[in-house]
Amino acid sequence: MAITKDYPNTNWATATEVTSEPRIIYPFKRWGEESGYIVERDYVQARANYNPMALDTTDATYTTAYLIEETVPQTIESELIKFTRRFATVPSAFTTWQHEVFTFPGYYNSYATSSSYRPPLPKTVAIKVDHSFDQTTDPEDDFPTSSQPFLPQSYYGEYIEYVDNFSSPTITVYQTYVSGGTYLQVRHNQFSRAYGTGNIWEQMKFTTVAA
Numbered sequence: 092m093a094i095t096k097d098y099p100n101t102n103w104a105t106a107t108e109v110t111s112e113p114r115i116i117y118p119f120k121r122w123g124e125e126s127g128y129i130v131e132r133d134y135v136q137a138r139a140n141y142n143p144m145a146l147d148t149t150d151a152t153y154t155t156a157y158l159i160e161e162t163v164p165q166t167i168e169s170e171l172i173k174f175t176r177r178f179a180t181v182p183s184a185f186t187t188w189q190h191e192v193f194t195f196p197g198y199y200n201s202y203a204t205s206s207s208y209r210p211p212l213p214k215t216v217a218i219k220v221d222h223s224f225d226q227t228t229d230p231e232d233d234f235p236t237s238s239q240p241f242l243p244q245s246y247y248g249e250y251i252e253y254v255d256n257f258s259s260p261t262i263t264v265y266q267t268y269v270s271g272g273t274y275l276q277v278r279h280n281q282f283s284r285a286y287g288t289g290n291i292w293e294q295m296k297f298t299t300v301a302a
Contacts, residue, residue: 103137103171106144113152118286119182127182127224129286130156131175138164138172147226147290150178157181157226159289179286182293184223191218193277195302196243197253198262207262211252214302218277221296224285230292234282241275268301275301 114131130153143161150156156178164172195212227233242250243265246257254262268275277297285293 102140103135104140106134106136106141109133109135109173119185122185122187122222124182124185127180127285128156129159130178132178133173133175135167135171135173136164138166138170141172141174144176147228153178153180155180157289157291159286159291177286177289179289179291181226181291182222182224182285184221187220187222189218189220190215192216193218193299194252196251196265199255200251200253212302216299216302219274219298221298223294223296224291225294226291228290230282234292234294238276240278265301273301274298 110131110133114129116129116131117125117127118129119125119127130150132150141164144158146158148158150158157180158176159179160177162175162177164174167173192213193216195214197211198207198209225234243252243254244259245251251258254260254265256262260268267273275298277299281295281297283293285291
């Protein structure tokens, strides 16, 4: 079948949008975050003239939205194809909460004679999850990362399950964390593509109050 002649430009050589209005999708709305959204636009073009748009190209109208995906072209006539471009913004940082078990350090080891001894303390706690975002092609180097998970160390630098007078932190310092409501990082940060594809990345940091 030949190219239909109701083309808006010379033989559909230029990608032509066929959506009357772009579709706006809010993947983070359930957490109250609406600055991060996807703009979807459908296009038709002659197959012979098709070239995918470069990743990270900005949308013509939503200029803070960057191309994260262009779908595989689908044939609609023998010489015409249809495809979708998805642009997305970099979301603002936000916080969510979840519950899980975390083991807090003991006070002194089991061989100590201190009356303040306690064994390591497993406890179901509220975990604060801080979500932050960045647009980058090199998240390993460009994305700001935070400290390592909280793990006490002995005087000799070994990782241990308790704090005492010689550990880092010492028991005195750790008890100020408890009394002051200091947040401890419970595990390594988690990285992923915020929209599942493209160069907008999400980092999640997991912390809980010392106990």
